[in-house]
Amino acid sequence: MKKKLLPLMLAFLLIVPAAAAQGDSWLPGPPISNTAAPAAMVPETPAETPAPEPSASPKPAPPKGLVDLREIEATWIIDMRYATQNNTRGVAFYPTDDCFLREGTAKKLLKAENYLAERGYHLIILDAYRPQSVVQWLWDTCPPERRKFLANPKKGSNHTRGNAVDVTLADENGVELEMQSGFDDSTEKASRDYDPGEELKARTDLLTTAMKKAGFKTIDLEWWHYSDTKNYSLIKE
Numbered sequence: 001m002k003k004k005l006l007p008l009m010l011a012f013l014l015i016v017p018a019a020a021a022q023g024d025s026w027l028p029g030p031p032i033s034n035t036a037a038p039a040a041m042v043p044e045t046p047a048e049t050p051a052p053e054p055s056a057s058p059k060p061a062p063p064k065g066l067v068d069l070r071e072i073e074a075t076w077i078i079d080m081r082y083a084t085q086n087n088t089r090g091v092a093f094y095p096t097d098d099c100f101l102r103e104g105t106a107k108k109l110l111k112a113e114n115y116l117a118e119r120g121y122h123l124i125i126l127d128a129y130r131p132q133s134v135v136q137w138l139w140d141t142c143p144p145e146r147r148k149f150l151a152n153p154k155k156g157s158n159h160t161r162g163n164a165v166d167v168t169l170a171d172e173n174g175v176e177l178e179m180q181s182g183f184d185d186s187t188e189k190a191s192r193d194y195d196p197g198e199e200l201k202a203r204t205d206l207l208t209t210a211m212k213k214a215g216f217k218t219i220d221l222e223w224w225h226y227s228d229t230k231n232y233s234l235i236k237e
Protein backbone atom coordinates (compact mmCIF):
# COMPACT_ATOMS: atom_id res chain seq x y z
CA MET A 1 0.00 0.00 0.00
CA LYS A 2 1.31 3.45 -0.86
CA LYS A 3 2.33 5.46 2.23
CA LYS A 4 0.65 8.68 1.07
CA LEU A 5 -2.80 7.02 1.38
CA LEU A 6 -2.46 6.48 5.13
CA PRO A 7 -3.18 10.08 6.26
CA LEU A 8 -6.36 10.07 4.15
CA MET A 9 -7.58 6.83 5.71
CA LEU A 10 -6.94 8.12 9.24
CA ALA A 11 -8.86 11.31 8.52
CA PHE A 12 -11.83 9.24 7.28
CA LEU A 13 -11.91 7.16 10.44
CA LEU A 14 -11.97 10.26 12.63
CA ILE A 15 -15.07 11.72 11.01
CA VAL A 16 -17.26 8.62 11.38
CA PRO A 17 -20.34 9.94 13.25
CA ALA A 18 -20.90 9.07 16.91
CA ALA A 19 -23.59 6.58 17.92
CA ALA A 20 -27.18 7.79 18.31
CA ALA A 21 -28.32 9.27 21.61
CA GLN A 22 -30.19 7.37 24.33
CA GLY A 23 -33.76 6.33 23.55
CA ASP A 24 -36.83 8.22 24.75
CA SER A 25 -39.19 6.86 27.30
CA TRP A 26 -41.82 4.62 25.77
CA LEU A 27 -44.77 6.86 26.52
CA PRO A 28 -43.89 10.40 25.54
CA GLY A 29 -46.10 13.34 26.32
CA PRO A 30 -48.62 14.06 29.06
CA PRO A 31 -50.57 11.36 30.89
CA ILE A 32 -53.73 10.12 29.29
CA SER A 33 -56.80 12.10 30.27
CA ASN A 34 -59.62 10.25 31.93
CA THR A 35 -62.06 11.06 29.19
CA ALA A 36 -60.22 11.63 25.94
CA ALA A 37 -59.11 8.66 23.90
CA PRO A 38 -55.36 8.22 24.09
CA ALA A 39 -55.34 8.42 20.33
CA ALA A 40 -55.26 12.14 21.00
CA MET A 41 -51.82 11.55 22.51
CA VAL A 42 -50.44 11.26 19.03
CA PRO A 43 -50.96 14.69 17.52
CA GLU A 44 -50.29 15.33 13.89
CA THR A 45 -46.92 16.90 13.28
CA PRO A 46 -47.37 20.71 13.24
CA ALA A 47 -46.79 22.09 9.77
CA GLU A 48 -44.01 24.41 10.93
CA THR A 49 -42.07 21.71 12.74
CA PRO A 50 -39.86 19.79 10.36
CA ALA A 51 -40.11 16.03 10.79
CA PRO A 52 -36.93 14.63 12.33
CA GLU A 53 -34.64 12.59 10.18
CA PRO A 54 -35.30 8.87 10.72
CA SER A 55 -31.71 8.36 11.80
CA ALA A 56 -32.17 11.03 14.50
CA SER A 57 -35.02 9.09 16.18
CA PRO A 58 -33.46 6.13 17.96
CA LYS A 59 -35.81 3.27 18.77
CA PRO A 60 -37.38 3.80 22.22
CA ALA A 61 -35.74 1.66 24.86
CA PRO A 62 -37.91 -0.75 26.88
CA PRO A 63 -38.68 0.25 30.48
CA LYS A 64 -36.11 -1.13 32.93
CA GLY A 65 -36.34 -4.88 33.37
CA LEU A 66 -38.14 -5.50 30.08
CA VAL A 67 -36.91 -6.74 26.73
CA ASP A 68 -38.10 -5.86 23.25
CA LEU A 69 -39.68 -8.93 21.64
CA ARG A 70 -38.87 -7.56 18.19
CA GLU A 71 -35.19 -7.97 19.03
CA ILE A 72 -35.62 -11.70 19.67
CA GLU A 73 -35.10 -14.07 16.79
CA ALA A 74 -38.39 -15.96 16.66
CA THR A 75 -41.04 -17.14 14.23
CA TRP A 76 -43.94 -15.55 16.12
CA ILE A 77 -46.01 -12.71 14.71
CA ILE A 78 -46.34 -9.45 16.62
CA ASP A 79 -49.63 -7.62 16.08
CA MET A 80 -50.14 -5.17 18.94
CA ARG A 81 -53.87 -4.58 18.53
CA TYR A 82 -54.03 -1.64 20.93
CA ALA A 83 -51.65 0.23 18.65
CA THR A 84 -54.22 -0.16 15.86
CA GLN A 85 -57.94 0.45 15.50
CA ASN A 86 -58.44 -3.31 15.24
CA ASN A 87 -59.60 -3.74 18.84
CA THR A 88 -62.88 -3.58 20.75
CA ARG A 89 -62.47 0.15 21.44
CA GLY A 90 -61.93 0.95 17.75
CA VAL A 91 -59.15 3.42 18.55
CA ALA A 92 -55.40 3.09 18.74
CA PHE A 93 -54.44 3.87 22.32
CA TYR A 94 -50.79 2.88 22.27
CA PRO A 95 -48.56 5.54 20.72
CA THR A 96 -46.26 2.85 19.30
CA ASP A 97 -46.53 -0.84 18.54
CA ASP A 98 -43.58 -1.73 20.75
CA CYS A 99 -43.84 -5.14 22.36
CA PHE A 100 -42.08 -5.56 25.69
CA LEU A 101 -42.00 -8.31 28.33
CA ARG A 102 -39.88 -9.40 31.28
CA GLU A 103 -36.84 -11.22 30.00
CA GLY A 104 -37.81 -14.46 31.76
CA THR A 105 -41.37 -14.23 30.43
CA ALA A 106 -40.10 -13.61 26.91
CA LYS A 107 -37.93 -16.74 27.13
CA LYS A 108 -40.98 -18.77 28.16
CA LEU A 109 -42.98 -17.33 25.28
CA LEU A 110 -40.23 -18.37 22.89
CA LYS A 111 -40.54 -21.93 24.20
CA ALA A 112 -44.29 -21.85 23.52
CA GLU A 113 -43.70 -20.51 20.01
CA ASN A 114 -41.15 -23.23 19.26
CA TYR A 115 -43.54 -25.91 20.53
CA LEU A 116 -46.25 -24.59 18.20
CA ALA A 117 -43.92 -24.08 15.23
CA GLU A 118 -42.90 -27.74 15.40
CA ARG A 119 -46.59 -28.56 14.94
CA GLY A 120 -47.29 -26.15 12.08
CA TYR A 121 -48.66 -23.22 14.06
CA HIS A 122 -47.41 -19.86 15.29
CA LEU A 123 -48.23 -17.44 18.07
CA ILE A 124 -49.68 -14.06 17.25
CA ILE A 125 -48.82 -11.69 20.10
CA LEU A 126 -51.73 -9.28 20.59
CA ASP A 127 -50.62 -7.48 23.74
CA ALA A 128 -47.76 -7.68 26.22
CA TYR A 129 -46.47 -4.99 28.62
CA ARG A 130 -49.19 -2.40 29.21
CA PRO A 131 -48.27 0.92 30.85
CA GLN A 132 -50.17 1.87 34.00
CA SER A 133 -51.60 4.99 32.36
CA VAL A 134 -53.26 2.80 29.74
CA VAL A 135 -54.66 0.42 32.39
CA GLN A 136 -56.12 3.45 34.16
CA TRP A 137 -57.62 4.85 30.96
CA LEU A 138 -59.18 1.51 30.05
CA TRP A 139 -60.78 1.36 33.50
CA ASP A 140 -62.02 4.94 33.52
CA THR A 141 -63.63 4.69 30.10
CA CYS A 142 -65.21 1.26 30.58
CA PRO A 143 -68.87 0.93 31.63
CA PRO A 144 -68.90 -0.38 35.24
CA GLU A 145 -70.82 -3.53 34.29
CA ARG A 146 -67.99 -4.59 31.96
CA ARG A 147 -65.08 -3.84 34.26
CA LYS A 148 -64.88 -7.47 35.38
CA PHE A 149 -62.79 -8.03 32.25
CA LEU A 150 -60.25 -5.41 33.30
CA ALA A 151 -57.56 -5.24 35.93
CA ASN A 152 -58.36 -2.72 38.66
CA PRO A 153 -55.64 -0.07 38.27
CA LYS A 154 -55.40 0.20 42.08
CA LYS A 155 -54.20 -3.39 42.23
CA GLY A 156 -52.32 -3.31 38.95
CA SER A 157 -52.31 -5.80 36.12
CA ASN A 158 -49.88 -8.53 35.23
CA HIS A 159 -49.62 -6.73 31.90
CA THR A 160 -48.29 -3.77 33.89
CA ARG A 161 -45.79 -6.09 35.54
CA GLY A 162 -44.59 -7.16 32.09
CA ASN A 163 -45.31 -10.82 32.79
CA ALA A 164 -48.64 -11.29 31.00
CA VAL A 165 -49.30 -11.68 27.33
CA ASP A 166 -52.34 -11.96 25.07
CA VAL A 167 -51.90 -14.42 22.24
CA THR A 168 -53.76 -16.28 19.55
CA LEU A 169 -52.87 -18.81 16.87
CA ALA A 170 -51.78 -18.53 13.26
CA ASP A 171 -51.33 -21.37 10.80
CA GLU A 172 -47.95 -22.29 9.33
CA ASN A 173 -48.29 -19.48 6.77
CA GLY A 174 -48.92 -16.88 9.46
CA VAL A 175 -52.64 -16.59 8.72
CA GLU A 176 -54.65 -15.90 11.87
CA LEU A 177 -56.93 -18.80 12.76
CA GLU A 178 -60.51 -18.52 13.90
CA MET A 179 -60.74 -19.08 17.64
CA GLN A 180 -63.69 -19.48 19.98
CA SER A 181 -64.14 -15.69 20.05
CA GLY A 182 -62.41 -12.57 18.88
CA PHE A 183 -59.69 -10.94 20.98
CA ASP A 184 -61.20 -8.94 23.86
CA ASP A 185 -64.70 -10.29 23.24
CA SER A 186 -66.59 -9.56 26.45
CA THR A 187 -69.26 -12.23 26.02
CA GLU A 188 -69.37 -15.75 27.38
CA LYS A 189 -67.62 -16.91 24.19
CA ALA A 190 -64.33 -15.67 25.65
CA SER A 191 -64.64 -17.95 28.67
CA ARG A 192 -62.71 -21.17 29.03
CA ASP A 193 -66.01 -22.76 30.06
CA TYR A 194 -67.63 -21.97 26.71
CA ASP A 195 -68.08 -24.87 24.29
CA PRO A 196 -67.29 -23.59 20.77
CA GLY A 197 -67.43 -27.00 19.09
CA GLU A 198 -64.75 -29.61 18.57
CA GLU A 199 -62.48 -27.83 16.07
CA LEU A 200 -62.28 -24.50 17.87
CA LYS A 201 -61.99 -26.18 21.26
CA ALA A 202 -58.98 -28.11 19.94
CA ARG A 203 -57.31 -24.81 19.00
CA THR A 204 -57.83 -23.31 22.43
CA ASP A 205 -56.50 -26.53 23.94
CA LEU A 206 -53.41 -26.49 21.71
CA LEU A 207 -52.62 -22.90 22.63
CA THR A 208 -53.21 -23.66 26.31
CA THR A 209 -50.95 -26.72 26.20
CA ALA A 210 -48.14 -24.80 24.51
CA MET A 211 -48.34 -21.94 26.99
CA LYS A 212 -48.68 -24.08 30.10
CA LYS A 213 -45.76 -26.29 29.10
CA ALA A 214 -43.67 -23.14 28.72
CA GLY A 215 -44.55 -21.86 32.21
CA PHE A 216 -47.71 -19.78 31.91
CA LYS A 217 -51.03 -19.98 33.74
CA THR A 218 -54.53 -19.20 32.46
CA ILE A 219 -57.54 -17.23 33.65
CA ASP A 220 -61.12 -18.39 33.18
CA LEU A 221 -62.62 -15.30 31.58
CA GLU A 222 -60.25 -14.88 28.62
CA TRP A 223 -58.84 -17.71 26.53
CA TRP A 224 -56.15 -15.43 25.05
CA HIS A 225 -54.63 -14.19 28.33
CA TYR A 226 -51.64 -15.91 29.95
CA SER A 227 -49.52 -14.89 32.91
CA ASP A 228 -46.04 -16.06 33.76
CA THR A 229 -46.17 -18.40 36.77
CA LYS A 230 -43.37 -16.25 38.18
CA ASN A 231 -44.54 -13.02 39.81
CA TYR A 232 -42.91 -9.64 39.28
CA SER A 233 -43.48 -6.22 40.80
CA LEU A 234 -45.45 -3.43 39.12
CA ILE A 235 -43.49 -1.25 36.77
CA LYS A 236 -43.64 2.46 37.55
CA GLU A 237 -43.71 4.64 34.47
Ligand SMILES: [Zn+2]
Nearest residue numbers: 164165166225
Ligand atom coordinates in the same frame (compact mmCIF):
# COMPACT_ATOMS: atom_id res chain seq x y z
ZN1 LIG B 1 -54.34 -9.97 28.85
